[in-house]
Amino acid sequence: MGKHESIPTPAVRRLSLYLRQLEAFQDTNLRTVSSKQLGQALRITDAQVRKDLAYFGQFGQPGIGYDVDELIAKLRHILGTDQTWPVLLVGAGNLGRALLSYKGFQSKGFDVVAVFDEEASLHGRKVGENGPTIQPMGKLDAVVKDTQIRLAILAVPAIVAQSVTDVMISAGIKGILNFAPVALQVPRGVSVANVDLAVHLEQLSFSIGSSDA
Amino acid sequence: MGKHESIPTPAVRRLSLYLRQLEAFQDTNLRTVSSKQLGQALRITDAQVRKDLAYFGQFGQPGIGYDVDELIAKLRHILGTDQTWPVLLVGAGNLGRALLSYKGFQSKGFDVVAVFDEEASLHGRKVGENGPTIQPMGKLDAVVKDTQIRLAILAVPAIVAQSVTDVMISAGIKGILNFAPVALQVPRGVSVANVDLAVHLEQLSFSIGSSDA
DNA sequence: GCTTGTGAAGTAATTCACAGCC
DNA sequence: GGCTGTGAATTACTTCACAAGC
DSSP states (O other): OOOOTTSOHHHHHHHHHHHHHHHHHHHTTOOEEOHHHHHHHHTOOHHHHHHHHHTTOOOEETTTEEEHHHHHHHHHHHHTOSSOEEEEEEOOSHHHHHHHHOTHHHHTTEEEEEEEOSOGGGTTOBOTTTOOBEEOGGGHHHHHHHHTOOEEEEOSOHHHHHHHHHHHHHHTOOEEEEOSSSOOOOOTTOEEEEOOHHHHHHHHHHHHHTTOO | OOOOTTSOHHHHHHHHHHHHHHHHHHHTTOOEEOHHHHHHHHTOOHHHHHHHHHTTOOOEETTTEEEHHHHHHHHHHHHTOSSOEEEEEEOOSHHHHHHHHOTHHHHTTEEEEEEEESOGGGTTOBOTTTOOBEEEGGGHHHHHHHHTOOEEEEOSOHHHHHHHHHHHHHHTOOEEEEOSSSOOOOOTTOEEEEOOHHHHHHHHHHHHHTTOO
16 A cells, blocks of 8 residues: 655646646657656646656656657556546536536546436436436445446535435545535545635635735 | 735635635534634644634634634635626536536625637527526627626637637636646736646546555 | 756745743 | 644755766
8 A cells, every 4th residue: 555655745736737738749749758848838847847757757868858658658557547447426417417528537537437316307317328327326335336436526515415425435435526515524545636616716816816906 | 916925825725615614614503613623624733724814814812713704704805705706607518507507606706797609509598597698709808808807717628728718818817717628828917727627536546546456 | 969867955834832812 | 721823843845956868
């Protein structure tokens, strides 16, 4: 377990950004990239880029830079997205359905294979053209245990977020992408990533507000 | 301008979390809260809570703690959400429409008053029951200048994200909540908050992957 | 020439610990 | 007893600067 203890959390977050930018460079047929180029595109210093990558290995060549294809492969391996992760979605409301139709997941190594919702009228419906069928919450535990899904997207109202979380965790979920504006309480060994839209807007409001009247 | 120079960015982010948690405490009719209580709910040390709040003033009373209602009011004022911000939405695809129907914005001080999309077949349509009408991109500049909107939500495909951003900025937008997985290039004075769903899932994938095989 | 990888230096953020107040 | 606010200490992160390699 935990062989990444000494790696700064911000460095791991930037790894995803590097990967995203490298994929963009790849689309323009760039073969090789320097830490300076990568940094300029992302508004990060070149030293930062090199240090971040160096936490995970020696990927570059002095005088040349980094091979784009190779670095993409390495980063995907580090992040664990060189394989496809089956993902669970709980909550098939507006947000949940929008997330399902979001193309980005598939290409990045995530595949929503099961959808659950409390609302009985939705059960049995397919989401999208050949998407998964919406199932009742009661089935969640069995499905997770059967299929070994470890990642979940939580798109339910705040009031039920914690109780749904408890069910998911007892079923074996280890990582939760949480869209509910609540601080989920989870045991050690379970990771949560929060996406709170209001929080982001508040940050912008603060930034703008502090630059003038 | 900029009287917040010395305040750590992470502290401002946590301000939003404190506000969210305080609103939850308010719903349970709690009158007063200590830094310890607030911290435990959010998995933050009590010292951190006190230090963060102290950047902005002296809101607590020794021996008692913080008055919930009062602290909520103060935080809203600091974040600039004691008034309602008119917000622009560009991109009325699945994600854009889901965001529009998201109830959270309204109650947190944000009001989507205008929606733009490139797709001609959408123009003139209303989003939701009595939501705003989708307008062509060509109208964006005039609307922003007329209405003084300064916040925008960007929910368009990655390929057009930068060009739309340029248009918005020249119209006067100062803050962008960006859902496109690209690093937007913006001039000084414009703030960007990125919500990249794949990035968050990658972080979870990394966390899970590093805890065992 | 240009570039990486990295120890050393510097900066930023967090936690400690306690005086002062309720 | 409990609690805040804050300087001091600590830890974490970033940038510098340069030896070594292309």
